[in-house]
Amino acid sequence: MVNMHSPHGAGPADDRTARARIRDEALRLFAERGADGVPLRDVASAAGVSAALVVKHYGSKDGLRDAVDEHVAAVFEAMLAEVALSPRPEPAELRSLAETVAGHLPPGSAVTDYLGRMLVDGGPSGTALFRRLYDVAVATLDAMVTAGLAEPGADPRVRAAVLLTNDLGALILRRHVADVLGLDPLSPEGTARWGAEILTIYATGLGGRAPEPRPDEPKGRP
Amino acid sequence: MVNMHSPHGAGPADDRTARARIRDEALRLFAERGADGVPLRDVASAAGVSAALVVKHYGSKDGLRDAVDEHVAAVFEAMLAEVALSPRPEPAELRSLAETVAGHLPPGSAVTDYLGRMLVDGGPSGTALFRRLYDVAVATLDAMVTAGLAEPGADPRVRAAVLLTNDLGALILRRHVADVLGLDPLSPEGTARWGAEILTIYATGLGGRAPEPRPDEPKGRP
DNA sequence: ACCCGTGGTGAACAATCGTTTACTATGGTG
DNA sequence: CACCATAGTAAACGATTGTTCACCACGGGT
Incomplete structure (x- = not known):
C-alpha cells in the first residue's frame, strides 16, 4: 500500500x-x-x-x-532543543516547563500524559527523566538569576527542585484540577488564569504582610 | 489467640x-x-x-x-480533625498539607504513599480525595486571607488549587527529589530546607526585581 | 448430644496474558 | 528459476491470577 x-x-x-x-x-x-x-x-x-x-x-x-520510552524521550529532547533555539532570547522566565511541553505538542497528544506516567510509575526511565528535568530547572533558574529575574534562595538546588515539582504537580494532577476548577491548566485558555496566578506568586509571593521574621518561634514542631 | x-x-x-x-x-x-x-x-x-x-x-x-481506600480515607479524616483542634489557633499558614500528613504519621507509614497513588491512579476514590483536599485548600487560603497572612489572588479558587498542586507535587515526586537532592522533602530534616524555601517563595516571591507590570506584552503566545 | 456460625485451609477452575511455534505470502537478488 | 529475508498470521503453550468448592476445627446455645 x-x-x-x-x-x-x-x-x-x-x-x-x-x-x-x-x-x-x-x-x-x-x-x-x-x-x-x-x-x-x-x-x-x-x-x-x-x-x-x-x-x-x-x-x-x-x-x-x-x-516507547526512548521515543518519548527523543520527542522531549527535540522539543527542548527547539525551545533553546526559540525566537525569544529571554527564556521567558521559567514559563512553566509543563506549559512549554503542552504548547509545543498537538493539543491532545499522549506524550504529555506519558511523561507524567513515567515520573509516577517509578521505573529507571522515570528517574532518568526527572534527573534531566532537574538539570534543566537548575540551568533555567541560574539563567534567571543571571538575568536578574530571580534570586537564588538559601539553596539554589533546592529552589530549582521546588519550582520543578510545583510545575510537575500541575501536569500530573491536571485531570483533578480540571475536575474541581473546570479548567485544564495545560489547555490554551487554562494557561491564562493558571499561569497568571503562578507568575503572581513567583513575582510577589502570596501577598500577606509577614515577610519579616518575627521573634516568635522559627519552627513549630521539633 | x-x-x-x-x-x-x-x-x-x-x-x-x-x-x-x-x-x-x-x-x-x-x-x-x-x-x-x-x-x-x-x-x-x-x-x-x-x-x-x-x-x-x-x-x-x-x-x-x-x-483499604476507605480505611486510608478514615485515617486521613481523623488526622484532619486532629489538626483542626490543634493547640495552635493560628493554622500555621498552609504549613504544607503534605508536611502535615507526614508529620502526624509514623515515619515510614504507607499511608502517605497510598494517598499519592490514589491521586495518580485516577479512580473515583482519587477524585473524591482530591475534591476533599481542594476544599481544605480553599478553606485554608480563606483563613489565611482573613488572618491577613495572604491575599486572595485574581481568582482565589485558582490560587488555592495552585497551592494544593504545588504541595502534592512534592508528595508524589518525593522519591525523585530525594534522588537528585539527597533530601526527602517529607523527612523531618528535609522539612527544614525544603519547607524553608517554599515559605520564602510564598512570602516574597522569587525575589527578582520584576514585580512591576511592564507595558511589554502580557501574553507571549496567543 | 446436636447443631451451626465463624475462621480457616488447600486444591481445582476458568480466564487472561505474554510468548513460542509452525506456517503463508511476497518481492527483490544471484 | 531458485533462494531467502521480510512481513504477517493463527493457534497453541505455559504461567499467573482471581475466584470457587469442598472440607476441617471449634466454641457456644438450646
Whole structure:
C-alpha cells in the first residue's frame, strides 16, 4: 500500500509502516491506562496487526515499553532543543516547563500524559527523566538569576527542585484540577488564569504582610 | 489467640485479628507496587493467611481495594480533625498539607504513599480525595486571607488549587527529589530546607526585581 | 448430644496474558 | 528459476491470577 522504496533502510530511522503504528498506538494506550493494564493484544488490534507481530518487531512487551520510552524521550529532547533555539532570547522566565511541553505538542497528544506516567510509575526511565528535568530547572533558574529575574534562595538546588515539582504537580494532577476548577491548566485558555496566578506568586509571593521574621518561634514542631 | 470477646461485633469496629492484618498488609503492598501488580496471594502470605480467606473477608480483590481506600480515607479524616483542634489557633499558614500528613504519621507509614497513588491512579476514590483536599485548600487560603497572612489572588479558587498542586507535587515526586537532592522533602530534616524555601517563595516571591507590570506584552503566545 | 456460625485451609477452575511455534505470502537478488 | 529475508498470521503453550468448592476445627446455645 504505502510506497516505501527506501533502498535498505536498515536503521531504526525508517519510521513508517506497521512498526511505527504499533509504537504510536502503544504510546497512546500506555498513556491512557498504564503499560501494565494494557494487554499486548489491545495494542496489536489498535494498530490493526496481530499480537505476534508486535513481539516480532519489539522482542517482548518490555521491549515495546522501552521503545516507547526512548521515543518519548527523543520527542522531549527535540522539543527542548527547539525551545533553546526559540525566537525569544529571554527564556521567558521559567514559563512553566509543563506549559512549554503542552504548547509545543498537538493539543491532545499522549506524550504529555506519558511523561507524567513515567515520573509516577517509578521505573529507571522515570528517574532518568526527572534527573534531566532537574538539570534543566537548575540551568533555567541560574539563567534567571543571571538575568536578574530571580534570586537564588538559601539553596539554589533546592529552589530549582521546588519550582520543578510545583510545575510537575500541575501536569500530573491536571485531570483533578480540571475536575474541581473546570479548567485544564495545560489547555490554551487554562494557561491564562493558571499561569497568571503562578507568575503572581513567583513575582510577589502570596501577598500577606509577614515577610519579616518575627521573634516568635522559627519552627513549630521539633 | 487474641481475646476478642465483644459479644457480636458485627460492625467494622472490631479491628484486630487476621482481618486487620490483611488490610494493613494490603495497604503496605498496594502503596509499594500499586493495587494492580500485587497478587492476592502476596497479600495473603504477607498477612500469614491463605488467599481464600482474603476473599472470604472482603468478597473480592476490588472489595479489599475499597476497604483499604476507605480505611486510608478514615485515617486521613481523623488526622484532619486532629489538626483542626490543634493547640495552635493560628493554622500555621498552609504549613504544607503534605508536611502535615507526614508529620502526624509514623515515619515510614504507607499511608502517605497510598494517598499519592490514589491521586495518580485516577479512580473515583482519587477524585473524591482530591475534591476533599481542594476544599481544605480553599478553606485554608480563606483563613489565611482573613488572618491577613495572604491575599486572595485574581481568582482565589485558582490560587488555592495552585497551592494544593504545588504541595502534592512534592508528595508524589518525593522519591525523585530525594534522588537528585539527597533530601526527602517529607523527612523531618528535609522539612527544614525544603519547607524553608517554599515559605520564602510564598512570602516574597522569587525575589527578582520584576514585580512591576511592564507595558511589554502580557501574553507571549496567543 | 446436636447443631451451626465463624475462621480457616488447600486444591481445582476458568480466564487472561505474554510468548513460542509452525506456517503463508511476497518481492527483490544471484 | 531458485533462494531467502521480510512481513504477517493463527493457534497453541505455559504461567499467573482471581475466584470457587469442598472440607476441617471449634466454641457456644438450646
